[in-house]
Amino acid sequence: xxxxxxxxxxxxxxxxxxxxxxxxxxxxxxxxxxxxxxxxxxxxxxxxxxxxxxxxxxxxxxxxxxxxxxxxxxxxxxxxxxxxxxxxxxxxxxxxxxxxxxxxxxxxxxxxxxx
Amino acid sequence: xxxxxxxxxxxxxxxxxxxxxxxxxxxxxxxxxxxxxxxxxxxxxxxxxxxxxxxxxxxxxxxxxxxxxxxxxxxxxxxxxxxxxxxxxxxxxxxxxxxxxxxxxxxxx
Numbered sequence: 001x002x003x004x005x006x007x008x009x010x011x012x013x014x015x016x017x018x019x020x021x022x023x024x025x026x027x028x029x030x031x032x033x034x035x036x037x038x039x040x041x042x043x044x045x046x047x048x049x050x051x052x053x054x055x056x057x058x059x060x061x062x063x064x065x066x067x068x069x070x071x072x073x074x075x076x077x078x079x080x081x082x083x084x085x086x087x088x089x090x091x092x093x094x095x096x097x098x099x100x101x102x103x104x105x106x107x108x109x110x111x112x113x114x115x
Numbered sequence: 116x117x118x119x120x121x122x123x124x125x126x127x128x129x130x131x132x133x134x135x136x137x138x139x140x141x142x143x144x145x146x147x148x149x150x151x152x153x154x155x156x157x158x159x160x161x162x163x164x165x166x167x168x169x170x171x172x173x174x175x176x177x178x179x180x181x182x183x184x185x186x187x188x189x190x191x192x193x194x195x196x197x198x199x200x201x202x203x204x205x206x207x208x209x210x211x212x213x214x215x216x217x218x219x220x221x222x223x224x
Contacts (some may be wrong), residue, residue, distance in 0.1 A: 008130060024182065040216055041216055042119060042212040042213070042214030042217070043202070043204075043212075046210075049206050068187075085213075090157070090158070098210075099145050099146070099206065099210050100145070100206055100210035100211065100212065101117075101146045101163065101165070101206055101210075103160040104148075104150075104158070104160065104212075105160075106157035106158045106159070108155075108157045109155075109156075
């Protein structure tokens, strides 16, 4: 069974703390993505990666950074958490296709609350 | 700008049929996805349409009209487990996914 695993389901952090969200996939997928999901809004892409050590900004990269040192692992970093980063964070992976039309496999999400 | 519109919430009865609409205005089109997301869980893939017409997959069907910028997801013989949010997403001309806000479907006995 294919699997995308996110390290933490629930986190509570304080403003200014550094936060690491880890994501691991076991499908040998080239593509990995970090989204945030907020009520009433569509999924918003934060960062994505098509290969090891490669990263591209999505629609809302400000306040975030990422790391992809190994193909199976894609980490999202909040250097200094702020209350407006309270959200559900979803990691996803997919096989590379030229037209980005591969099925996305999602992790179960990490619900982050910043106080 | 780019826009995907879906109803926020729909209610239907167990055993009935429901149609969830999705209209889009995007810069180009390279396909449309439907995903299902149960509360507190990961979204899971339902369908992908790139050509006009209806594609059937068991109780679920997805329809696309590119000229009208319109798709729908049709769910037949509704079951309680179909209570979930249904997400529509379009691949635009830059091969980026544009997501709708999702439709929460409530099934009543």
